[in-house]
Structure formats: C-alpha cells, structure tokens
Amino acid sequence: MNSLRNRIKSALTLLNFWFLLFLVTTQAQQAEFSITSILSEIEAYKPYNRNEYPLGLYKETIEKKNAEFAEKQLALLNDLNKTDLTETELISCELLRFKLQNEVDEFRYKMYLNPIQADQGFHLNLNYRVKPILSYDDAKQYLNMLNAIPDYVDQHLVLIKKGIDEGLSQPKVIFNGYESTYDTHIVSDYSLSSFYGPLKELPISLNTAQRDSITLAGQQIIMDKVVPAFKKIKTFFETDYIPNTRTSIGVSDTPKGLDFYQNRINYYTTTTEYSADDIHNIGLSEVSRIKAEMNAIIDEVNFKGTFSEFLSFLRTDPQFYAKTGDELLMQARDIAKRIDAELPKFFKTLPRRPYGVIKVPDAIAPKYTAGRYSGPSSDTQPGFYLVNTYKLESRSLYTLPSLTAHEAVPGHHLQGSLNKELGDSIPNFRRNMYLSAYGEGWALYTEFLGNELGIYRTPYEHFGKLTYEMWRACRLVVDTGIHAKGWSREEVVAYMTENTALSIHEINTETDRYISWPGQAISYKIGEIKIRELRKRAEEALGNKFNIRDFHEIILEQGTVTLPILERRINAYINHTK
Structure with missing residues (x-):
C-alpha cells in the first residue's frame, strides 16, 4: 500500500512540475505573442485605401473609426501580462499606451474640426509634398498627389465648417496676413506655381515620351485642379471662416476649454x-x-x-x-x-x-x-x-x-x-x-x-x-x-x-x-x-564617475520617451554606475 501511495505521490509531483512548466512557458509565449500581435494589428490597420486617397481621408466617420480602434488596442494593452517583457518592450508598451490615449483624447475633444494654426494648417501641409522626383514611379505618385488636392481641400472644409458651428475655431486675431498662405498658390501660369518645381527637373532616367507626358499632365493638373482648389480655400477663409471666428484668444473660452487645456498640458509635458x-x-x-x-x-x-x-x-x-x-x-x-x-x-x-x-x-x-x-x-x-x-x-x-x-x-x-x-x-x-x-x-x-x-x-x-x-x-x-x-x-x-x-x-x-x-x-x-535636473542629480551622485558621453547615451539610446521613462532610466544609470 505504501509503495502504491509513493508511486501516486511521485506521479502527482511530476504532473504538477510539468503543469507549472507548461503554465510558465505559456504565459511567456502569450506575453510575447500579445505585444507582437498588438503591434502587428496596429501596423496593419488601414481605415481607407491609401492608393485612392494619397493625401489621406479626412472625415468624421474615419476619425471615429480611428478612435474606436485605439480604444480597442488600449484595452488589449492594459490586459497584457508584462512580467517577462524586456526593458525595451516595457518602454514600447508605455509609449504605445501614451500614443493611443492621445488619439482617443483628440477625438473626444474634436481636434479634427480645427486643423488650422497660425503657421501651420491643412493647406500648408501641401507645401511639404513638393519634393524632388527621382524616378518615373515618383513622377506618377506626384501627379496622383496633385490630382488629390481638390478632394483633400473639400474634406477639410466640411470639417472646419462643422467646427465653426460647434464653437471650435481659431481666434480671428491670428489671421492678420494669413492670405499669404494661399495667395502664393493662386497663379496665372503653371510655371509660377511652386508645385511645378519638381516637374522642371525630371530625372534623366525618363525617356522623352515619359518626360513629355508627365510635364504636360502636371501643367494641366496645376491649372485645372490645384489653382482652383486654392481659390476655393481663399474664398472660404475670407468669406465663410475668418468673419465667423471667435474674438477671444484663450482656448478656455471654447466648449470644454479648460479640460481640453489641462489635457494638452498632460500631453505636451x-x-x-x-x-x-x-x-x-x-x-x-x-x-x-x-x-x-x-x-x-x-x-x-x-x-x-x-x-x-x-x-x-x-x-x-x-x-x-x-x-x-x-x-x-x-x-x-x-x-x-x-x-x-x-x-x-x-x-x-x-x-x-x-x-x-x-x-x-x-x-x-x-x-x-x-x-x-x-x-x-x-x-x-x-x-x-x-x-x-x-x-x-x-x-x-x-x-x-x-x-x-x-x-x-x-x-x-x-x-x-x-x-x-x-x-x-x-x-x-x-x-x-x-x-x-x-x-x-x-x-x-x-x-x-x-x-x-x-x-x-x-x-x-x-x-x-x-x-x-x-x-x-x-x-x-x-x-x-x-x-x-x-x-x-x-x-x-x-x-x-x-x-x-x-x-x-x-x-x-x-x-x-x-x-x-x-x-x-x-x-x-x-x-x-x-x-538638466537629471544631469545635476547624476553629477552629484556619481562625482568623478560621471561621464557626459555615458549620460547622453542613456538619454538618447532608447529614442523618444516620456519624461517619467527618462527619469527612471537615469535613476537606473546612477544606481548601476555607483
């Protein structure tokens, strides 16, 4: 009887060992899979066809869809078992949570209804699309981008109009001289347009037929689509938007303004x-x-x-x-x-x-x-x-x-x-x-x-x-x-x-x-x-062991991080170096 009991006890012990080993292994695999799967799902997320909308798709339904997707990923991230993750993975989780939460916040405060700033804006972003053409594929993509400008403009004007209706506009005072941001693109000849610049210097790899077709198409698009789009922007700003913007300058005077400002303080710090x-x-x-x-x-x-x-x-x-x-x-x-x-x-x-x-x-x-x-x-x-x-x-x-x-x-x-x-x-x-x-x-x-x-x-x-x-x-x-x-x-x-x-x-x-x-x-x-506070802390704690090159390496080696993450890393560096 004792022999049987001992055999049963040994079998149970062995079974328990294998069960615990399986559990630990499974948890580690799940953690690895979960962080990988969350990142993969985010990278694979495409709320619209980017070939169809090379400048993006800007609609309230898309903004809502993006926010809902961010909330879903946040929930997955919060449930993730982080016990066995590396430092880099833990930092990635924290940064991803910060990023996703901001996407949810931006939708909650309807920031998409106000895509304008004093020196930036939806139409000014188009200036950064003017870049050298290095190949025939580049040329075709550039023409697709120019073709997309009218729809891109229309999408934003719909959102901005709704923003005005909801009290979410920029103050009138910032628009002194703002006409320069669109008047410069309203030209009488395609050759005067900054959007024509890349078409003047096409790469030598293009043959004559390609060069001629690209150049002619660009000239027509600029005069038939790009210039009229900027005329529409001008009319909108000077007739519909600026006359109806708010006279107060503080965001606290907008709906949920003080809450929004505290949210921005949290984000920017x-x-x-x-x-x-x-x-x-x-x-x-x-x-x-x-x-x-x-x-x-x-x-x-x-x-x-x-x-x-x-x-x-x-x-x-x-x-x-x-x-x-x-x-x-x-x-x-x-x-x-x-x-x-x-x-x-x-x-x-x-x-x-x-x-x-x-x-x-x-x-x-x-x-x-x-x-x-x-x-x-x-x-x-x-x-x-x-x-x-x-x-x-x-x-x-x-x-x-x-x-x-x-x-x-x-x-x-x-x-x-x-x-x-x-x-x-x-x-x-x-x-x-x-x-x-x-x-x-x-x-x-x-x-x-x-x-x-x-x-x-x-x-x-x-x-x-x-x-x-x-x-x-x-x-x-x-x-x-x-x-x-x-x-x-x-x-x-x-x-x-x-x-x-x-x-x-x-x-x-x-x-x-x-x-x-x-x-x-x-x-x-x-x-x-x-x-500077962290540097002073490190210098005082380490004395002659402090090395400026090491300090800067710790600041930079993980790339962009939040200030709380940065502080934890410097504290760890100090403790390790002492």
Missing part, C-alpha cells in the same frame, strides 16, 4: 504632474533667474542704460544683423561645422545621416519661425536645417549659435536621426514618434550644452543663448496666461517685449502661434528643466 498654475509659477521663477544672468552680461559689456534700452539696442543696431540672406546662411553653416567638430567629445554615438542648411521656402517664410529642422522623407535624403531669411532685420546673428545648436546638432538632427537609426531594435511606431517634451526639451538642453561646446564666443552670443532660454521661459507664463488666465494678446506681446530681445516681428508671429496651439509651447522648457 508627457505627465500628469503639472496644473496650469504650476506651469505659470515655474515660468515666473525662471524668468526672474534668467533676467539676473542677462543683467550680468549687460554690466559686462558696459552698456549704460536700462534693460529695456539694451533690448532696443540689440533689436536695432545693424552690427547684429546680416545684410543678405546668403550671409545669414553662411554664418549658420559656419556655426554648424564648428559644432560638428566638438561632438565626439560629448557623444558616444553620432548619426550616420548628414544634414544641409537651406533657407525657408519663400511661400511659407512670412508666417514661419526663425528656423526649423525638417527630417528626411526617405532613405536617400538628408535632414535639413531651415533658416528664415525673410525680414533680415528680425533675424539676429547673436542668437544664431543657439538656433543652430537647437535645430541642427546636437539638437533635432542628431536626436531625430539617432532615433530613426535604431531600426529594428524598436517597433516601427517608435522610429517616427515625436514627443515635444523630450524632443524640444533635448534641443533646448543642447543650447545650454553650447556653453561646453564653446559655440558662444562673445558676450552678445552668450546673451543670445539667454535670450532664447528666456523666450522659452516666457512661454510658460504666456501660454498659461492666454489659455487659463484670460490674458489678452496685447498683454502677451508686452510681456514678451519687456523680457526678451526677440524682434517685434518674431514676437508677433510667436504670439499667434501660442494662441493657436495651446500647450505646445510649454514643452520646451519643462523638458529642458527635467534633463
């Missing part, structure tokens, strides 16, 4: 840590700190006058401005190459992709910022640092080192290129993901890093760095002032004029941007404050 009051007070504190540093430089250059008079001197003295657009571009290129030479001292990994320095296209320059980075659209193209040569009297040379560090290297080009070069080590959605608290926070941090890079060679260039930092600090004050505290446009302009050395033209274009894009402007300074 990538955390739920801050209220509008918190952001406002941080801004006031930073403005006070930076102004003290600026006053020290004013004393250093022996300027006899007030802070306001010094700013006026910087805005008006010809020594601080280029005489030609080519001179401004030459100075930007020189600074960029000087920075390039210093990068290996501060970074273990540098991007393989090069970048160019070019001027902002004339068609968008009047409402454009001083400079911006444009990432490559394909594997065969570089990134571009765009410098605005419009109104040279508003483009100061003493701020150019800061602008170049921010937009080119070690700012947006370096970070963005490294992100793309992570390749298959991260899911596809992360390769093109952009969170401005991280991306803009990093770019602003690199302006601070410029001190160590040695790019500020005169007291005025140091002041220029502080000017740009002050500009971002002021954003915390004025963005929350506009959208949560009832500030007028005049109050914003006065505050920016009093505290920054930006030109009046830049202050006006920036103010319109803050009004039309609630919350985005706060991301720069909040992100930079966090990165």
Whole structure:
C-alpha cells in the first residue's frame, strides 16, 4: 500500500512540475505573442485605401473609426501580462499606451474640426509634398498627389465648417496676413506655381515620351485642379471662416476649454504632474533667474542704460544683423561645422545621416519661425536645417549659435536621426514618434550644452543663448496666461517685449502661434528643466564617475520617451554606475 501511495505521490509531483512548466512557458509565449500581435494589428490597420486617397481621408466617420480602434488596442494593452517583457518592450508598451490615449483624447475633444494654426494648417501641409522626383514611379505618385488636392481641400472644409458651428475655431486675431498662405498658390501660369518645381527637373532616367507626358499632365493638373482648389480655400477663409471666428484668444473660452487645456498640458509635458498654475509659477521663477544672468552680461559689456534700452539696442543696431540672406546662411553653416567638430567629445554615438542648411521656402517664410529642422522623407535624403531669411532685420546673428545648436546638432538632427537609426531594435511606431517634451526639451538642453561646446564666443552670443532660454521661459507664463488666465494678446506681446530681445516681428508671429496651439509651447522648457535636473542629480551622485558621453547615451539610446521613462532610466544609470 505504501509503495502504491509513493508511486501516486511521485506521479502527482511530476504532473504538477510539468503543469507549472507548461503554465510558465505559456504565459511567456502569450506575453510575447500579445505585444507582437498588438503591434502587428496596429501596423496593419488601414481605415481607407491609401492608393485612392494619397493625401489621406479626412472625415468624421474615419476619425471615429480611428478612435474606436485605439480604444480597442488600449484595452488589449492594459490586459497584457508584462512580467517577462524586456526593458525595451516595457518602454514600447508605455509609449504605445501614451500614443493611443492621445488619439482617443483628440477625438473626444474634436481636434479634427480645427486643423488650422497660425503657421501651420491643412493647406500648408501641401507645401511639404513638393519634393524632388527621382524616378518615373515618383513622377506618377506626384501627379496622383496633385490630382488629390481638390478632394483633400473639400474634406477639410466640411470639417472646419462643422467646427465653426460647434464653437471650435481659431481666434480671428491670428489671421492678420494669413492670405499669404494661399495667395502664393493662386497663379496665372503653371510655371509660377511652386508645385511645378519638381516637374522642371525630371530625372534623366525618363525617356522623352515619359518626360513629355508627365510635364504636360502636371501643367494641366496645376491649372485645372490645384489653382482652383486654392481659390476655393481663399474664398472660404475670407468669406465663410475668418468673419465667423471667435474674438477671444484663450482656448478656455471654447466648449470644454479648460479640460481640453489641462489635457494638452498632460500631453505636451508627457505627465500628469503639472496644473496650469504650476506651469505659470515655474515660468515666473525662471524668468526672474534668467533676467539676473542677462543683467550680468549687460554690466559686462558696459552698456549704460536700462534693460529695456539694451533690448532696443540689440533689436536695432545693424552690427547684429546680416545684410543678405546668403550671409545669414553662411554664418549658420559656419556655426554648424564648428559644432560638428566638438561632438565626439560629448557623444558616444553620432548619426550616420548628414544634414544641409537651406533657407525657408519663400511661400511659407512670412508666417514661419526663425528656423526649423525638417527630417528626411526617405532613405536617400538628408535632414535639413531651415533658416528664415525673410525680414533680415528680425533675424539676429547673436542668437544664431543657439538656433543652430537647437535645430541642427546636437539638437533635432542628431536626436531625430539617432532615433530613426535604431531600426529594428524598436517597433516601427517608435522610429517616427515625436514627443515635444523630450524632443524640444533635448534641443533646448543642447543650447545650454553650447556653453561646453564653446559655440558662444562673445558676450552678445552668450546673451543670445539667454535670450532664447528666456523666450522659452516666457512661454510658460504666456501660454498659461492666454489659455487659463484670460490674458489678452496685447498683454502677451508686452510681456514678451519687456523680457526678451526677440524682434517685434518674431514676437508677433510667436504670439499667434501660442494662441493657436495651446500647450505646445510649454514643452520646451519643462523638458529642458527635467534633463538638466537629471544631469545635476547624476553629477552629484556619481562625482568623478560621471561621464557626459555615458549620460547622453542613456538619454538618447532608447529614442523618444516620456519624461517619467527618462527619469527612471537615469535613476537606473546612477544606481548601476555607483
């Protein structure tokens, strides 16, 4: 009997072992399968035929469908067993949750009914479709894109009209000079259209028949479809839209406005840590700190006058401005190459992709910022640092080192290129993901890093760095002032004029941007404050073990992340290095 009991006991023990092994193995396989299947389903999701709609399909039914799909994936993600996932997989889960939740939020707050900003918009996005044609297939795709413009415009006008009816419009005040965004495309001859540019320089691989057919088709489409579409945009804006836009400037005056603004604060800071009051007070504190540093430089250059008079001197003295657009571009290129030479001292990994320095296209320059980075659209193209040569009297040379560090290297080009070069080590959605608290926070941090890079060679260039930092600090004050505290446009302009050395033209274009894009402007300074805080924490904790190249590697090696993820990674780096 005892022998039988022992055999039964042994059999049960063995069975229990195999059951537990099966359970553990199955759970691990399910976790692996689940994260893979969620990502696969997202990448396979196509709510419309992209060949039929090369510019996209913009309808409320599609927006609803997208939001419902995002909610479904969120539910799957929340149920996922994350016990055995790697660090990269856990980060991917957290970033995917953040991305999907924002898609749900954007639908909930009906952001699709207001696809317009002071310097961006559905029609301005078409400018970025004008790119070199490298093959016959490229040429056919370009013509398909031009053919799709009328339908693309009609779809957006339907949504914008509904937005007006529901009280979701941009404020009227941001549309001064807005006619330049569409008038430039209303031409009397196809050769004057910027959309004809790529058709002037077709690749030599095209034979004569192909070249002639593509050119003729492009000419006809531009005059028969593209120009009439922009005429329709002009009529709509000047007759139906602008006269019916709201007179108040704060998003708090729109339906669910304060809730929406808090949602945007959470999105643009990538955390739920801050209220509008918190952001406002941080801004006031930073403005006070930076102004003290600026006053020290004013004393250093022996300027006899007030802070306001010094700013006026910087805005008006010809020594601080280029005489030609080519001179401004030459100075930007020189600074960029000087920075390039210093990068290996501060970074273990540098991007393989090069970048160019070019001027902002004339068609968008009047409402454009001083400079911006444009990432490559394909594997065969570089990134571009765009410098605005419009109104040279508003483009100061003493701020150019800061602008170049921010937009080119070690700012947006370096970070963005490294992100793309992570390749298959991260899911596809992360390769093109952009969170401005991280991306803009990093770019602003690199302006601070410029001190160590040695790019500020005169007291005025140091002041220029502080000017740009002050500009971002002021954003915390004025963005929350506009959208949560009832500030007028005049109050914003006065505050920016009093505290920054930006030109009046830049202050006006920036103010319109803050009004039309609630919350985005706060991301720069909040992100930079966090990165500098983390660096200080690491330096104090590690002492002589701190290595700047290692620190930057930890910041950059997982690509775009939220600030909470970044903080956890730096804390882990500190604990590992001690």
